Amino acid sequence: MNKYEAVIGLEVHVELDTDAKIFCPSSTVFGARHNAQVCPVCLGLPGTLPVLNRKVVEYGIRVALALDCSLARFSKFDRKNYFYPDLPKNYQISQFDLPLAYEGRLDYETDDGARHRCGVVRVHMEEDAGKLIHRAGAANAPPYSLVDYNRTGVPLLEIVSAPDIRSAEEARAYLNELKTVIQYTGVSDCKMEEGSLRCDANVSVRPRGEEILGTKAEIKNLNSFRAVQRALEYEIDRQIGRLEAGQRIVQETRSWDEEKAVTVSMRSKEEAHDYRYFPEPDLVPLVISPSWVEDVRRALPELPQTKRERYLKEFRLPPHDIRVLTASPGLARYFEEGVRLFPEPKAVANWVLGDLSRLLNAAQVKIEDCRVRPADLCDLLRLIGDGTVSGKIAKAVLEEMFTSGKEARTVIAEKGLVQITDAGALKEVVDEVIAGHPDTVQDYRNGKTRALGFLVGQVMKSTGGRANPSLVNDLLKERLG
Amino acid sequence: MEGGGFKPVRFYDLTAHRLRELLLRREISAVELCRSVLNRIDEVEGRVKAYITLDREGALRQAAAVDRQLQNGRELPPLAGIPFAIKDNMCLRGLPATCSSRILRNWVPPYDATVVEKLKDQQAVILGKTNLDEFAMGSSTEHSAFFTTRNPWDPKRVPGGSSGGSAAAVAAGTAVCALGSDTGGSIRQPASFCGVVGMKPTYGLVSRYGLVAFASSLDQVGPLTRDVTDCALVLNAICGHDHRDSTSVPKEVPDFTSFLVDDVKGMRIGLPREYFPPGLDDGVRRVVMEAVSVLETLGAHVEETSLPHTGYALPVYYLIAPAEASSNLARYDGVRYGYRAPGSEDVLEMFRASRSRGFGAEVKRRIMLGTYALSAGYYDAYYLKALKVRTLIRRDFDEAFEKFDALLSPTAPETAFAIGAKTEDPIRMYLSDIFTLAANLAGLPGVSVPAGLVAGLPIGVQFIGKPFAEGTLLRMGFAFEQSTGHHRHRPPDTPGGDGS
Numbered sequence A: 001m002n003k004y005e006a007v008i009g010l011e012v013h014v015e016l017d018t019d020a021k022i023f024c025p026s027s028t029v030f031g032a033r034h035n036a037q038v039c040p041v042c043l044g045l046p047g048t049l050p051v052l053n054r055k056v057v058e059y060g061i062r063v064a065l066a067l068d069c070s071l072a073r074f075s076k077f078d079r080k081n082y083f084y085p086d087l088p089k090n091y092q093i094s095q096f097d098l099p100l101a102y103e104g105r106l107d108y109e110t111d112d113g114a115r116h117r118c119g120v121v122r123v124h125m126e127e128d129a130g131k132l133i134h135r136a137g138a139a140n141a142p143p144y145s146l147v148d149y150n151r152t153g154v155p156l157l158e159i160v161s162a163p164d165i166r167s168a169e170e171a172r173a174y175l176n177e178l179k180t181v182i183q184y185t186g187v188s189d190c191k192m193e194e195g196s197l198r199c200d201a202n203v204s205v206r207p208r209g210e211e212i213l214g215t216k217a218e219i220k221n222l223n224s225f226r227a228v229q230r231a232l233e234y235e236i237d238r239q240i241g242r243l244e245a246g247q248r249i250v251q252e253t254r255s256w257d258e259e260k261a262v263t264v265s266m267r268s269k270e271e272a273h274d275y276r277y278f279p280e281p282d283l284v285p286l287v288i289s290p291s292w293v294e295d296v297r298r299a300l301p302e303l304p305q306t307k308r309e310r311y312l313k314e315f316r317l318p319p320h321d322i323r324v325l326t327a328s329p330g331l332a333r334y335f336e337e338g339v340r341l342f343p344e345p346k347a348v349a350n351w352v353l354g355d356l357s358r359l360l361n362a363a364q365v366k367i368e369d370c371r372v373r374p375a376d377l378c379d380l381l382r383l384i385g386d387g388t389v390s391g392k393i394a395k396a397v398l399e400e401m402f403t404s405g406k407e408a409r410t411v412i413a414e415k416g417l418v419q420i421t422d423a424g425a426l427k428e429v430v431d432e433v434i435a436g437h438p439d440t441v442q443d444y445r446n447g448k449t450r451a452l453g454f455l456v457g458q459v460m461k462s463t464g465g466r467a468n469p470s471l472v473n474d475l476l477k478e479r480l481g
Numbered sequence B: 001m002e003g004g005g006f007k008p009v010r011f012y013d014l015t016a017h018r019l020r021e022l023l024l025r026r027e028i029s030a031v032e033l034c035r036s037v038l039n040r041i042d043e044v045e046g047r048v049k050a051y052i053t054l055d056r057e058g059a060l061r062q063a064a065a066v067d068r069q070l071q072n073g074r075e076l077p078p079l080a081g082i083p084f085a086i087k088d089n090m091c092l093r094g095l096p097a098t099c100s101s102r103i104l105r106n107w108v109p110p111y112d113a114t115v116v117e118k119l120k121d122q123q124a125v126i127l128g129k130t131n132l133d134e135f136a137m138g139s140s141t142e143h144s145a146f147f148t149t150r151n152p153w154d155p156k157r158v159p160g161g162s163s164g165g166s167a168a169a170v171a172a173g174t175a176v177c178a179l180g181s182d183t184g185g186s187i188r189q190p191a192s193f194c195g196v197v198g199m200k201p202t203y204g205l206v207s208r209y210g211l212v213a214f215a216s217s218l219d220q221v222g223p224l225t226r227d228v229t230d231c232a233l234v235l236n237a238i239c240g241h242d243h244r245d246s247t248s249v250p251k252e253v254p255d256f257t258s259f260l261v262d263d264v265k266g267m268r269i270g271l272p273r274e275y276f277p278p279g280l281d282d283g284v285r286r287v288v289m290e291a292v293s294v295l296e297t298l299g300a301h302v303e304e305t306s307l308p309h310t311g312y313a314l315p316v317y318y319l320i321a322p323a324e325a326s327s328n329l330a331r332y333d334g335v336r337y338g339y340r341a342p343g344s345e346d347v348l349e350m351f352r353a354s355r356s357r358g359f360g361a362e363v364k365r366r367i368m369l370g371t372y373a374l375s376a377g378y379y380d381a382y383y384l385k386a387l388k389v390r391t392l393i394r395r396d397f398d399e400a401f402e403k404f405d406a407l408l409s410p411t412a413p414e415t416a417f418a419i420g421a422k423t424e425d426p427i428r429m430y431l432s433d434i435f436t437l438a439a440n441l442a443g444l445p446g447v448s449v450p451a452g453l454v455a456g457l458p459i460g461v462q463f464i465g466k467p468f469a470e471g472t473l474l475r476m477g478f479a480f481e482q483s484t485g486h487h488r489h490r491p492p493d494t495p496g497g498d499g500s
């Protein structure tokens, strides 16, 4: 394994979250009825013409800037010609030789804490195709296919990495960071399961130390970050195996078979399409003024890497906490709002990353939709601080807040969870426990100090956990002399 | 004037601006006018065959609406009540837009082209959709999948093309005005053949939204009319920026009728010598030189000039136009609309069979030509080279326009040719557009104005102008027609026409 190194480049397609499609006013909302979000333009009806949605360009500029790319002053669209039933015009409007942006980079970290830098070759805009739905025919009837054009013309950004990635794990880490950065720019939710982020991988292997690139394979049908990693691991092994056996690598496109966990050949280089790119005559060239770029740059939010550095400096949190808190803009926003209202970063981080995240994960709820808002969580933290509830009871309170959407005070009042800090109120219970456990009391008096813990536990149990534990401790010691 | 003082007035044969006067003076109603044209259609359409689709009810309904407005004393737009024909490659909601192709025979667009919308805003009366060469690829309407339109001047001859149906309708009195589209001469050449005025505006002056694309960087919609004044009126109605067409120019447009002054004194006109080759038909040469004398008499300075890259225009055109067409016509695959060949086993076979049977020979020829020109390994040598030469052709014009207000040439190298004369020889057919296609490559406006008859057949002269100088061309055309009256010639079987 160590004799070889892998060379990986990723082509990532991101669906941009604009209200309208890239070349027409049709809606882009995911999940509508089939063919409900179409118009003459995105159906490619005869006589229709595309008109560029400027918002798409703005979103593209945002991502390009977040990836440190240079913006083209002069860009244009081209037609990529190929016949496929999900493509209403049988050409895709894309960008060929003058993309929106070029020569950027993305810094990312693998799980072992190692830092990597990957070049970004280009970022370009294009329109998405529709979706084919294959159906088995009725008895004796042949199978057939239907086409849903809702997705046709949804804006896509293609981000092509340099072949700077050296392992399947790095590929996954690159994708994670790319997703985070794009989510921060607010242009896409990057949901691979809904297809709003897609990835193809180019991979070759070469003997370590060799400068010349090996023959590459392009891998398609990667439907999750895990699939990307697994497919690359498989493909790297496969290529090394061939080289070791003295066989040639063929330049081809291969498809990842998730079930069988193998890549299989789709088409060879010779069978590759000739896309006959030429400048799209229905659109005018795109001139991107420096002032436009500056406007977008000024409006850009704080990006993940800057945020991480700030968290370290301002909040002195452990690196792992910082990584998790900044992994999505929603979580970071939540945390920052929490710290603003309750300036104890470590406490807020612990609750957000601990109990709250556990509840969110278990219920499959996004932080943005969480009924416990940062202000509510901070109220609870304050109630712990002033002794109204114990930390342990607070966990139960949070769970109730999470499911019912009620405020901490309401939950505590309704369930009678206020901590008992009145010695008078506890004396009775303490006496009962002492009376009920004469053997344990005897043990304690004989010098077995651990027996006290048991008695404290019994008092807590009798009060439904509401008694202030240190007060109980003091009271027991006092009574037992 | 028109219609001849002593004969009963044939309303269908008048100009739009004259009919407007009659409508406003209530000497005729819009319904009467519409009936007059529909009767004329009943009379001659069987011979001329200009229309693919007629919408008699729709036309009469619109005419009646105009009459109601007139009765209520409302102010009406300039083309209200004027009977129009639309080339069948423009979308009109609810009527088929066949492009004269089997592949679109039954396709009914769910939307209006911008130019159609604008005519509807004018309350023009739209009679129907006219014949063309399939997808506007041709110069005679012989490439229509349905039938060949006859030249109203001689039914054995073609009307020119591809807007042959529109030109023939205006000449035959079966429409007062018409819209055509011009990719390489498809308005101007049939205008010349049929003895009417035809203008291709500057690329970007008129919206292409709803015009079924042939070659996107060359296509323009324009008027076919009986005189230059009507041409200006129709241009006024259809021009202007359209947010649905990114290539339409966001520019203030003038009132083109303001250019209709009978005066060309001091205007400079160039005669590009490449447009008068040694083999040019004697009759054509004579007619153009007579036009030159007329313009000189009117005070214009006419001088010979040169457009040195003219010889490349035809080959460049036949790379760029088919390349764009090969892509524009890819959408006709039988999946969503139009003709689908039955019985295919899989989708690729369906594509192949639908397109093989749905397209005619000329369209297939151009798709193959264009596909080849864009293919890997040939792109640089053909398409890219053609784009570069296109720039040189444009530069020729730029230089000429430093010295001249307009260029004058024959519109076509000959008068209307006989049906069948060129169908076996594509190159000879292509040569029919030799004087018109450079204006498309350079994006310039061009107008063909009737300039007389050669052996009983009409012939036009072409004025080519600077970008957005339609006004200059209209002014020259107007002065020319006012002093010659050539626009008043009518086909021989027209009452009041030549030879009747």
Ligand SMILES: [Zn+2]
Pocket (backbone or CB within 6 Å): A021, A024, A025, A026, A037, A038, A039, A040, A041, A042, A043, A153
């Ligand atoms: Zn749409």
